[in-house]
Amino acid sequence: MKKILFIYNPNAGKGLLKPKLSDIVDLFVKSGCEVVIYPTQSYHDAYKKVKRYEEDYDIVVCSGGDGTLDEVVTGMMKRGGKTPVGYIPTGTTNDFANSLHIPKDLLSAADAAVNGKPFHCDIGQFNDDYFVYVAAFGLFTDVSYQTKQEMKNMLGHLAYVMEGAKRLFDIPSYHVRVEYDGNDIEDDFVFCSVTNSRSMGGFRNMFGHEVEFDDGEFEVTLVRSPKNLLEMQSIVTSLMSKEKNSDYIYNIKAREISFESLEEIPWTLDGEFGGEFDKVRIQNRQQELCIMVPEEKAYELIHHPYKESLKRRALEELDEEEEKKF
Numbered sequence: 001m002k003k004i005l006f007i008y009n010p011n012a013g014k015g016l017l018k019p020k021l022s023d024i025v026d027l028f029v030k031s032g033c034e035v036v037i038y039p040t041q042s043y044h045d046a047y048k049k050v051k052r053y054e055e056d057y058d059i060v061v062c063s064g065g066d067g068t069l070d071e072v073v074t075g076m077m078k079r080g081g082k083t084p085v086g087y088i089p090t091g092t093t094n095d096f097a098n099s100l101h102i103p104k105d106l107l108s109a110a111d112a113a114v115n116g117k118p119f120h121c122d123i124g125q126f127n128d129d130y131f132v133y134v135a136a137f138g139l140f141t142d143v144s145y146q147t148k149q150e151m152k153n154m155l156g157h158l159a160y161v162m163e164g165a166k167r168l169f170d171i172p173s174y175h176v177r178v179e180y181d182g183n184d185i186e187d188d189f190v191f192c193s194v195t196n197s198r199s200m201g202g203f204r205n206m207f208g209h210e211v212e213f214d215d216g217e218f219e220v221t222l223v224r225s226p227k228n229l230l231e232m233q234s235i236v237t238s239l240m241s242k243e244k245n246s247d248y249i250y251n252i253k254a255r256e257i258s259f260e261s262l263e264e265i266p267w268t269l270d271g272e273f274g275g276e277f278d279k280v281r282i283q284n285r286q287q288e289l290c291i292m293v294p295e296e297k298a299y300e301l302i303h304h305p306y307k308e309s310l311k312r313r314a315l316e317e318l319d320e321e322e323e324k325k326f
Ligand SMILES: Nc1ncnc2c1ncn2[C@@H]1O[C@H](COP(=O)(O)OP(=O)(O)OP(=O)(O)O)[C@@H](O)[C@H]1O
Pocket: 009, 010, 011, 012, 013, 014, 040, 041, 042, 043, 044, 045, 046, 063, 064, 065, 066, 067, 068, 069, 071, 090, 091, 092, 093, 094, 144, 152, 271, 272
């Protein structure tokens, strides 16, 4: 019998979990699991619970938005354990879940959490902290944590867009020296994202065009500060047309990247406030998160070179079987 810890944020998103809670627990039990249930009581509670539990759980399943997933994964990284994490997304945008093909339907997601396949996904280390899929600063990046929870619950994704639109008229810019894998850039930037997701703030494919989840590299997007409205227009056009590099946009792949600035810059980690820093070092902790995904999608998510070696191994095994027959 599998022993699972099921942590959920009762306040997440539009409260979609509550009416399905009993069916989800029933599915866990019917799948042969013994379930310990824990509704989070406050901010950072999921992090504390995961960091400190002493039982031997086979899977830690969490339900909530990106913030709850971030807390559970950070807790897991800090306890140094490699217990697989299952995720039932009930937030407003659920960027990372969408990227990993975790179903929107809560019962299907619950099924993937306990009956799916483990996928070994990259994780970001941000100074002493961790993030699951994005660390960012600048334009729009504080939107998700500054949008009031009641407004998010009521309006869902629209709240993000409305809050975002208000910001176009007031753009802060930061002078930053960026060092990555032996290269460096120094410039004024209005936006930076270091990501391991193909969707961010609900915008699919605007960032993270070529993200592979287990290749040990992040996709970094840096947007230079526009000097006038015309330059601003060019940036918006480049972003909307998914252009990868232009005079204003750098798109980089990096395993390790550091940022140094004179002033402290507010960062967001997985959509929640991550603190203000003048020095940040981000490292890709390759394949350190074991996350449960639907069985039929697990192979699709594996980065190409790994796929090739898995295929080779499978063919070798087949050859050996053939040899045994003769
Ligand atoms: N009982 C609680 N009371 C208040 N805050 C809580 C409680 N449980 C969890 N939280 C906090 O709520 C924050 C937001 O949670 P979460 O990301 O799960 O939902 P969301 O914000 O609705 O979703 P999304 O991130 O997709 O917008 C997290 O930082 C979490 O620590």
